[in-house]
Amino acid sequence: MADILVLAEQQLGKLAKASLHAIGAAKILAEKTGGTFEIAVAGQGVAGVAAQLAGFGAAGVVALEHDALAQYTAQAYAQAFGNYAKASGARFVVTAATSIGKDCAPRIAARLGAGMAADIISIEGAAGALVYRRPMWAGNVIAHVKVNTPTVVVSVRPTDFPAAEATGTASLVQSQAASVDAGSLRMQYVGLEKVESSRPSLTDASVVVSGGRGLKEPANFALVEKLADTLGGAVGASRAVVDSGWVPNDWQVGQTGKVVAPKLYIAVGISGAIQHLAGMKGSRTIVAINKDADAPIFQVADYGLVADLFGVVPELTDKLAARKG
Template sequence: MGNALIIAEHKDGKLRSVSLPAFAFAKDYAGQRGGEFHILVMGHNLGSVVEEASCYGAAKVHVADNEGLGPYLAESHAAVAAKAARDSGAEVVAATATAMAKDLLPRISAKLGAGMASDILGFNDQGYFQRPVWAGSAVVDTEITTPFKVVTVRGTEFEPAPKVASGGDKADVTVDLDFGSLKKRFLNFEEIKSERPELTEAAVIVSGGRGTKGEEGFKLLDRLADIFTAAIGATRAAVDAGWVPNDLQVGQTGKMVAPDLYFAIGISGAIQHLAGMKSSKVIVAINKDEEAPIFNVADYGLVADLFKAVPELVEEIKKVKG
């Protein structure tokens, strides 16, 4: 039976919306393979997360609630997830390709002796998974031949699953791990607090590149971002130059995003940057070079000096918004 088990992420007692595309994948996959869509939630004091998780139409929500699982550690979570995969009759174990999933899923696949496909874009009738290669220039079909299959799902390629009526079974996962014997210990987590929304969850992103010429240029982008309560993004060139922190990098080696609106300002449109943002619903590019490749993917393009165009745009939008 082709059950699909999704590892759900949560934070501060709430399900993270990054998991919703993986739920959508699981529904499709299980539906096509005659199986069920299941969710696994791991952590401590999970009451509200479990309630929320049970609103997405899963046949069963598996709950591993244990003090030892409070802090995330790949070692402990992988052991528990592998057990849940066996108990749930899963054919595929998946999660959205976040930083956590990239850390956790390879370990789960090792524990299950499963083949793994990372960052999949979809799957076909034969059950082959599509994966991007060469920074998204080509897509390959990957067949996983092991009984268990482990995949991470590119979040921008699946519409987030909507809430349906709550319901579905819940099942406790017995956690019989000796946490003291783990080879790693969680010490502390230092979160970078930001007033702005998280990049992967923002509806609007204002991204800057080398053309911003430095921190001052990014301050201009802040003014535009303030209007939309947008997240700030950046190219690797801007990050490498030290103008913005590296958790703002969008692209092949940064974050994959697909907001409703993406501003690409002073960004050339290198293939590695496009790999992370080209699924955005509307792309607006401002670049002084009319040949810049970013215009090939932009819905709206403005050939202009950003230092003149962005302040003007801010004023005009403010007038329209009143």
């Protein structure tokens, strides 16, 4: 059996992109420990997802099937994954730090008596002395942690690990009944109110345009959205405007919101509170547009434009649209 078990995430039969980054992390771990990895996916009727996972070089892919897994709930998924991990004898359990990963992974650790390193950004050291780097204080400090238990659970920050690429080989895919004690479950999924958007999701987008209080009123957020759409990007926001109810909560970039690391991040009318910087400092190129030349956002921006956003943002949008032809 493989020493590393990756828990892949699916919803309604669709594989989460973040899981490819978890597989990427498992490959790094496998190289360091000289081991192999296996991928497990849980649900009801997930043979199709399991088949999609066959091309990434895993020693095996297993679909854990149970009626109680038709929709994600923490209790049932922790049982299915935890019981499988225990039976497989895996020494490392790897998951992406998505909202499902964050919700479920500690419960799996509890079932395995394992220590868990959460939201890690890299794996250092050699087999037997592995050290996991993870942000604390919203990324203002990077901690080095080691896990002292024989079994280790890690959740990985997707933006910091490469997505696994297809290897051209096919892993053996199997399905089995998940070990779930249905009688012990005391929670039910009721529904999901999806935020419908034609835009890429914040954490996947290669361009993010975010707006802040400098936009003065909710209607002006359209300027940010138009610029984002011109660039095929996602829309983000500072906590201040989320708190004011201008935009949905899941647009929030920052310590208490989403951590993003796109190729291009454009901050419009955002002063750059520590809280916000923590969520976007990892971006490759940062542009700040703000009329206050002393705004802290300029200290992290590669390109700063000190100007009235109401003039320059439409100009930028139009000129970028013209470039695209």
